Amino acid sequence: MTINRQIGSADKQTILDTQGLRCFVDNHPLEPEDIEFDHILPFTGPGETAIANIAAVCKKHNREKGSLSLSEYRDRLELRRFFDGAKKRRLDDLLSVRLGPHGFGQPLTVETTPNGADLYLEAGHITVRLEECPATHEQYFFATLPASVLRNDTELQPRVLESDRVWELYRHLRTHTQLAPAVCRLVGDSVLLFDGQHKAAAQVWAGRTMLDCKVYINPELRRLKETNLSAHDKLRQMPFYTSTLLEKYAAMASEDWQSFIETQGPKTESAFVEFIRARVNLSRAEAIKRVRSMIYKDVLDHPDNQLRDYITEENRGRVNPLTMSRLNKTFFTEFIAAPPLNDEFETDAYHRPDERENLVRLLNIIVERSLAGRWAPERKDAAHKKAERLYGAGALRAWIPFLRDAIAPTLGIIESEERKRILYRPLTEAHFSKMEHLVDRLLSHKVWEDLNPALNDLRYDDAERAKGMLKGSGLTPSWIVGGES
Known part of the structure; x- marks a missing residue:
């Protein structure tokens, strides 16, 4: 049976007799004065509407759904509930x-x-x-x-x-x-x-x-892994999240590692890169990417790493200040010595384990002073707004290298090449005490709470512009160390 698009009282009663006094969207009870009727499936074009495609709905849901049909809106709400809090x-x-x-x-x-x-x-x-x-x-x-x-x-x-x-x-x-x-x-x-x-x-x-x-x-698993990674990296239409690519590259490099350690010859990161290249016919840049992913993932997976809870890809239960891409461009780039190194594994010269522990400890110092108890998008209070400015894309790419340059002299590092390996060394409690002071000093600068609207541009991912803005406000590596602005 079909009727015109505007249904009459008898048809409405037929629908209610079948459906009951329940809202189609979420099945909550309906009061007679709160009932409206609309299409279950999308109505396209003029003409007739089947009673079977009409349902009773509360006024609130009928307003909220906009141009969606009832079934689409119901599925939309259920989908939100599925993702919310997970x-x-x-x-x-x-x-x-x-x-x-x-x-x-x-x-x-x-x-x-x-x-x-x-x-x-x-x-x-x-x-x-x-x-x-x-x-x-x-x-x-x-x-x-x-x-x-x-x-x-x-x-x-x-x-x-x-x-x-x-x-x-x-x-x-x-x-x-x-x-x-x-x-x-x-x-x-x-x-x-x-x-x-x-x-x-x-x-x-x-x-x-x-x-x-x-x-x-x-199929042969390794070949499919290579194909899938290429499809989502170099040939991508829709990329993996950075953290997913990092994880998969690290996993594949780990598989190669098991074979590498059983071979004769030097055991260094450089030798490992060449081993990967020979084994799976990769460019040097692609092989280095896999080794770098192993190192990054080792830091990310450290059981004491508090920063992980503030990374979007690792915690989708809320809006977060960091993404894996931003983390890679800032903390990892500035504080992890770029692979491949030529230091022999498991010798006194090889300090990747020290670097990992040092970086996680520094990250935790920063988290405890800038994010913990402060990052709260639902509150939008002064503490959150300060954190929001600190973790803007441009701001991060400015103050993190400033902090590295401020830490270097306190560790006795003068040469620019050594600064590239700033945490690649054993550190003492005295060193970390100095780092805490520098982080406190950095976070105390007025620029983070300055109401000047021009400073809102620190959220844009332009490192050089952000550095210029911070310097213009008096925040420099020298100021962090204790000099005047």
């Missing part, structure tokens, strides 16, 4: 919410034959054509698979889901086809999805139970 959400988390904790990752039996691959699904047996990659000679097939057999490939796809990305794709895929399939690998009877997780998540959130997939049959 540090990280991955595909498996979403599948668990939508399909149930035991409703995904179910086994899929696949038998290969000369004529193709036989897939034994719950709905019945199907045969698909088996393809071969001309470059790697690995076999794969295309099939429309139930979402219940999929799960996230944690080895190849460690990236967390982005709320906005899932929502945008959800809206798009409700009315458009999926152009590219999700890419998976079959390991035993497990179908592990490693590319296209946002498209898959969006479709499952929209209620689809079958997804188009390209499935590799027991």
Whole structure:
């Protein structure tokens, strides 16, 4: 039965008899004076509206939803609740919410034959054509698979889901086809999805139970890792988060490390770089990137590192002052000696372990004085506003090198080359006491609380301009050490 777009009293009562006095969006009880009616699925074009596509909704939700249909708005609120308060959400988390904790990752039996691959699904047996990659000679097939057999490939796809990305794709895929399939690998009877997780998540959130997939049959893992990293780094359309790339590069370098330590010859970072290059045919820059990732991740994963809780990619439960990209450009670049070094591992000359401990301790000194109890976006008080200025993109790239230059003379470091290895040495309690004083001095400068609106430009990622602004306000390395502005 269809009726005009404006429904009458009898039709409204029919809808209420079916739905009950409950809001379609969140099922809360409705008072008669609070009831309105709207479309469940998007209404497109003039003409008729089916009663089956109309639901009762409270006035509040009907105003808040804007141009969304009721079903879209309901899914939007549920998606927000799914992401709110969670540090990280991955595909498996979403599948668990939508399909149930035991409703995904179910086994899929696949038998290969000369004529193709036989897939034994719950709905019945199907045969698909088996393809071969001309470059790697690995076999794969295309099939429309139930979402219940999929799960996230944690080895190849460690990236967390982005709320906005899932929502945008959800809206798009409700009315458009999926152009590219999700890419998976079959390991035993497990179908592990490693590319296209946002498209898959969006479709499952929209209620689809079958997804188009390209499935590799027991592919060589290392080669797929290399392919996946290249696709999200040099060839990327949508990049991994910096922390995810760092983690994966570090993991691959760690795999190479196990082989490297068993070889003859010098054991230095430089030698390790050359070993990686020879093993997987990388450029020197790419090999160095992997070694650098190992070093950075070692600092990031230190159990005492308090800064980690203020990094967006590590804590998605709130707005945070730092991203991995910003951390790499500032603290890591200024305070970690650039690899590769030629110092022999496990000798008195090799100080990476000292550097790690020293940097984490310095980071904690800074966190305790500038972020802990102060970073509070929900309050927006004076303490938070000061922290917000301190951690602006430009400000960070100015005061962190200023702090390094102020620390250097207190450690007896004069040569510019040695400043590049400023924490690459054993340090004493007296040294850290001096660092605490310098950090306190830096944070006490009036520029961080100055109401001059021009200083708000410290949030822009322009290091030289920010340095000029700080110097113009009297904040210099010499001032931090104790000189006059």
